[in-house]
Amino acid sequence: MMNLLWDNLFKKEDATQRTISVLSQSKLFSRLTKRELRVVEDLVHERHYRMSEAIFKQGEIGIGMYIIARGSVEITVVEPDGETSVITNLKRGDFFGELSLVEENGKRTANAIATEDSVLIGFFKPDLAAILQTAPAIGAKITTNLAEVLGRRLKLTTDKISQLRREMSTLSGLSKADEKS
Amino acid sequence: MKNLSLQIRRERNLRLLTVSATLLAVLIIVFTVENLLISLVLAFACTYLLSPFVRHLERIGLSKNLAVLIPFLSLLILLTALIVFTIPLIIQQSLEFRDELPKYIEGASLLITKWEQKFREFSPYVLKINLVENAARLTEATVTNIIQSAPKIAQQLFTVSLLSPLFCYFLLRDGHGISKSLLSIFPNNIFEMAISLSYKINAQIGEFIRARLIEAVIVGIVVWIGLSVMNFPYAIFLALFAVLMNLIPYVGPFIGAIPAFIIALVNQEPSLVIMMMALVYLIAQIIDIIFVIPLVVAKTVNLHPASVIIVFIIGAHLMGVLGMIIAVPVASVFKLIFFTIYDQLIKFRA
Numbered sequence: 403m404m405n406l407l408w409d410n411l412f413k414k415e416d417a418t419q420r421t422i423s424v425l426s427q428s429k430l431f432s433r434l435t436k437r438e439l440r441v442v443e444d445l446v447h448e449r450h451y452r453m454s455e456a457i458f459k460q461g462e463i464g465i466g467m468y469i470i471a472r473g474s475v476e477i478t479v480v481e482p483d484g485e486t487s488v489i490t491n492l493k494r495g496d497f498f499g500e501l502s503l504v505e506e507n508g509k510r511t512a513n514a515i516a517t518e519d520s521v522l523i524g525f526f527k528p529d530l531a532a533i534l535q536t537a538p539a540i541g542a543k544i545t546t547n548l549a550e551v552l553g554r555r556l557k558l559t560t561d562k563i564s565q566l567r568r569e570m571s572t573l574s575g576l577s578k579a580d581e582k583s
Numbered sequence: 584m585k586n587l588s589l590q591i592r593r594e595r596n597l598r599l600l601t602v603s604a605t606l607l608a609v610l611i612i613v614f615t616v617e618n619l620l621i622s623l624v625l626a627f628a629c630t631y632l633l634s635p636f637v638r639h640l641e642r643i644g645l646s647k648n649l650a651v652l653i654p655f656l657s658l659l660i661l662l663t664a665l666i667v668f669t670i671p672l673i674i675q676q677s678l679e680f681r682d683e684l685p686k687y688i689e690g691a692s693l694l695i696t697k698w699e700q701k702f703r704e705f706s707p708y709v710l711k712i713n714l715v716e717n718a719a720r721l722t723e724a725t726v727t728n729i730i731q732s733a734p735k736i737a738q739q740l741f742t743v744s745l746l747s748p749l750f751c752y753f754l755l756r757d758g759h760g761i762s763k764s765l766l767s768i769f770p771n772n773i774f775e776m777a778i779s780l781s782y783k784i785n786a787q788i789g790e791f792i793r794a795r796l797i798e799a800v801i802v803g804i805v806v807w808i809g810l811s812v813m814n815f816p817y818a819i820f821l822a823l824f825a826v827l828m829n830l831i832p833y834v835g836p837f838i839g840a841i842p843a844f845i846i847a848l849v850n851q852e853p854s855l856v857i858m859m860m861a862l863v864y865l866i867a868q869i870i871d872i873i874f875v876i877p878l879v880v881a882k883t884v885n886l887h888p889a890s891v892i893i894v895f896i897i898g899a900h901l902m903g904v905l906g907m908i909i910a911v912p913v914a915s916v917f918k919l920i921f922f923t924i925y926d927q928l929i930k931f932r933a
Contacts, residue, residue, distance in 0.1 A: 444759075447774075449771060449774065451771060452590065452591050454588065455591050455771065456771075463926065464775065526778050527779075531782075532759075535638050536638050537642065
């Protein structure tokens with residue numbers, strides 16, 4: 403009985419350390435000290451997913467983000483014609499769904515599916531609100547990191563749009579030249 | 584692949600069954616174990632009242648234990664001081680009431696007889712019941728019931744006063760951990776919805792309880808001061824009754840004023856006293872409507888007044904005074920659950 407209690411106690415401590423290690427490697431919590439990471443660890447949710455299990459589906463109301471502690475996740479999008487295309491494959495330490503942390507009743511814009519048995523750390527809007535209320539200094543660090551991540555993603559999207567426009571104008575130029583000739 | 588999705592579905596169903604069984608077991612225990620429900624209601628009310636202070640102390644850097652202990656002990660000391668201060672007054676007014684009870688019964692009988700005569704003159708065929716006899720029988724039965732159940736009420740008060748502070752302390756300290764453990768057993772497909780719901784319910788009930796308590800205390804203080812200045816009998820009892828009734832939205836303030844009017848009418852007080860007394864209750868309600876409601880109550884009761892009256896009647900029928908008080912927050916939680924599930928499941932699938 404005593405052994406079982408000790409085992410459970412150590413198992414919990416192991417899980418805590420594992421979560422702290424995953425959080426510290428994530429861009430969102432990178433500026434946090436060990437003590438601050440313990441505060442965040444107390445709030446986040448560890449979730450286990452089977453291979454091919456959906457974490458969330460496109461169109462659902464999302465309230466937060468996930469960090470991959472173990473396993474891998476595939477992000478897919480259902481196109482208007484019904485075809486499903488793979489956007490990216492994510493592995494340990496990567497995170498996704500962070501836009502939901504700042505959106506009001508924001509809907510998921512893609513599907514997230516576990517491609518193997520995975521462990522994810524969920525961090526949601528109520529958790530962020532709780533940190534901002536009880537430990538604003540930690541909350542400020544997280545929101546600054548979040549703003550940086552979202553800013554970088556916005557810049558990448560803008561660059562992609564510009565590149566696509568350039569490609570489209572090149573293509574239309576080529577087709578006009580074809581018509582003339 | 585088919586096997587995997589079957590396994591996922593089986594696990595989800597098992598988790599959903601575990602969640603439902605846990606919630607059902609908790610409900611059965613709460614409703615069947617004597618004094619548990621009232622102790623929990625009081626503990627939750629105190630927890631919601633103190634949680635902003637706990638959050639503030641945590642924000643300025645205090646440890647969780649200290650941040651819980653300081654407001655908890657402060658409330659305990661404040662309540663003890665309040666009880667010590669008001670008990671001599673309550674005993675004095677109870678003795679006065681005991682001495683004057685025959686006078687009130689006689690006065691009430693006279694009053695009812697007068698009304699009965701007037702009513703008979705107006706409509707001789709409608710009223711065939713003897714109001715005086717019925718009222719006397721009802722009063723006698725109520726008084727006997729109170730006297731007989733006094734030891735049981737004292738025992739209940741003792742148990743509740745021990746249990747509710749204990750529950751309140753643990754809810755303040757471990758409430759987040761308890762809710763996190765409960766959320767961990769929810770199936771993956773409804774987990775985010777459960778988190779969102781628990782957060783919304785927590786915020787809504789917290790706001791509702793804090794608003795109602797602040798409002799009721801302000802109304803109680805105004806009534807107590809007003810009636811005491813007028814030298815009106817049983818000011819403290821009437822103020823406490825007004826506090827309790829003000830916890831019920833819309834209809835509470837009216838019910839809260841009824842005993843004072845009965846006492847004034849039985850005592851055959853001059854019209855000026857009745858008008859002044861009505862003014863006291865009116866001032867309390869004006870302060871409530873102009874200052875308190877817009878500041879603290881607005882948007883916390885998201886139910887239509889007609890729905891409030893219906894749930895109030897259901898609450899009163901099922902659980903008496905406690906039912907009247909908890910009916911509105913319980914109904915607003917049900918409404919929240921319904922619309923969240925509707926938004927997440929039905930709208931999404933449509």
